Amino acid sequence: MLFTTFTLAVRSIRRHLLRSFLTILGIVIGVAAVVTMVTLGQATTAAVQQQIASLGTNILQVRPGQGFGRGGGGPRPPDFEQADVDAVREQIGGVTAVAPQAQSTATAIYNGANWSTTINGTTNAYFQVQPWNLTGGRTFSRAEEEAGKAVCIIGNTVRTNLFRDTDAIGKRMRVNNISCDVIGTLETRGQAGFGGDQDDIVIMPIKTVQRRLTGNRDIRLMLVGIDADYDSAQVQDQLSTLLRERRRIEPGAEDNFNIFDTAQISATLTGTTTLLTSIVTAVAAISLVVGGIGIMNIMLVSVTERTREIGIRLAIGAVAREVLLQFLVEAIVLSMLGGLVGLVIGQIAIALLAPVMQVPWIFVPQINLIAFAISAVIGVVFGFFPARRAAALNPIDALRHE
Amino acid sequence: MAGAGSVAPEPIIRLRGVTKTYGDGPTAFQALKGVDLDIARGDFVAVMGPSGSGKSTTMNILGCLDVPTGGEFLFKDVHVETLDRDQRALLRRKYLGFVFQGFNLLSRTSALENVELPLLYRGDDKKVRRERGMAALEKVGLDKWWDHTPAELSGGQQQRVAIARAIVTAPDVLLADEPTGNLDSERSVEIMKLLTDLNRNSGITVLMVTHEPDMAAFAHTVVHFKDGLVERIDQNHRQGEAV
């Protein structure tokens, strides 16, 4: 009986292709939308988290001035000095390393190719406070740092633009008027959500940059690494007290420096993307429901249209539950078909959209399963209940139905 | 089997005081007011009467497509009025064939598949269905048209497919409600010859509603309805002279 029913169901689907197609359409759209949106939402979250991880989560960024968007009037607050860096490292508990930074822009030239890039003067502590591995070569030696030697470690963008496929390590390139040896190459970090290409960079010892590029001993930024066992808020307080003291700020006066906790922004960003994902998921869920309503409409219309057919089947000896089973199988086959097509279209959409949105391609099995299950349930419920009403009719009433 | 003049006395169908009321309350309408009727096995019965006299109502009850409001309906000594939906469906499947005025074939479905459908519900396998389906189509002279859909067949052909569908299960009783109502007289005579043949040579008891005396002339017994009651029953001793 089940095989018979299956035969009848498939036959009926094939005989009414347009109706079947319209029925499927709602589910296809709903499932594809849910899968695509939720997956891309999660991919975005993953991308943001990846960027946050590349910042290093337990870092305080310390800058002169009063934070983002302020400054403006008044004299510019003084930059930090090497002594501040040493004091922070030595006097505050929980600080693992402090990387000073002096930045400049310069043109790097090698073998006729030139490339304008950011020069970052720092120390080896830079590689300690944040995760950034070398793909080749080495970091600075102590002697190179102290003497301010002309050595550099280059980001991937600089490497590909100047050296193409050749090995950069050991080559000598020109940075403005400095002739410097490439001693290391950095692994790719990719596009930062905030602030362009992170790989477009040349890292040199801070003394080299200060002496030969910026021409002063100022430090514009300190990256302070914090031991994971310490409370970053407490470290922040101590750091603030120390810097106020060193910069001779009167009690009651405002700080003329700011401390930026990356752990905080990572929490904020994660929160935002999670919220975004939930909103997108809700929108997608609505489209699934709308798809379901579409199916219900088609099913209702087609059952009205098919009531006579149900009457004929009953009249020639079908038992009501056989007719019902046929409709149920039809609904299941259609909604599963719709679900599968929706999943495939969803995957295609993800594959196409992920690169455009600059998020990684990911496959989330749960959402595929859930969307598929919901589509099956919707199809069955909306396909089955209208049919049940028709099959409950007296055969003669079903036959008379216009 | 039973033919003209040798009708077996044993009734296959008995109606006793059958009533049918449509609707309820003040709009209720009593279409049958206590019908008593015996149909002998092997008989060819024509049901006649003015419009609204309850012919179709009676046929639907006899075809187990509808249930009486009161009275008794015995089919092969089974009290049909006590059966539930599914039991009535099984009765239809096993013993009854129904032909409608409006053909009632499944659209977009070939003649053969339409004819095979009752066998499918009966659980016959594909080979048996094919054989019996084709045999039934052959009997109505449409075996060459087996793969045509209703839309590709004339009205007379469609009705013949419907008859093939009704007889494919070799039923005891064939019920036809105005089978020629939508056909011209030439096509009608063809259908009547077919029914006569089925009655004589396949031993099927035939009950047919008709408005036309010409068609009723093919029957052996003519039942006249009036106002929801059987008015009189005539035996037609010249049955088949038209054939």
Ligand SMILES: Nc1ncnc2c1ncn2[C@@H]1O[C@H](COP(=O)(O)OP(=O)(O)OP(=O)(O)O)[C@@H](O)[C@H]1O
């Ligand atoms: N489903 C129904 N609901 C209400 N009244 C009905 C229904 N079916 C039939 N009737 C009424 O019952 C009466 C008998 O109807 P029936 O169809 O049996 O007549 P009939 O003898 O077949 O007439 P006709 O020759 O026109 O086909 C009619 O008055 C009709 O209006």
Ligand SMILES: [Mg+2]
């Ligand atoms: Mg009628």
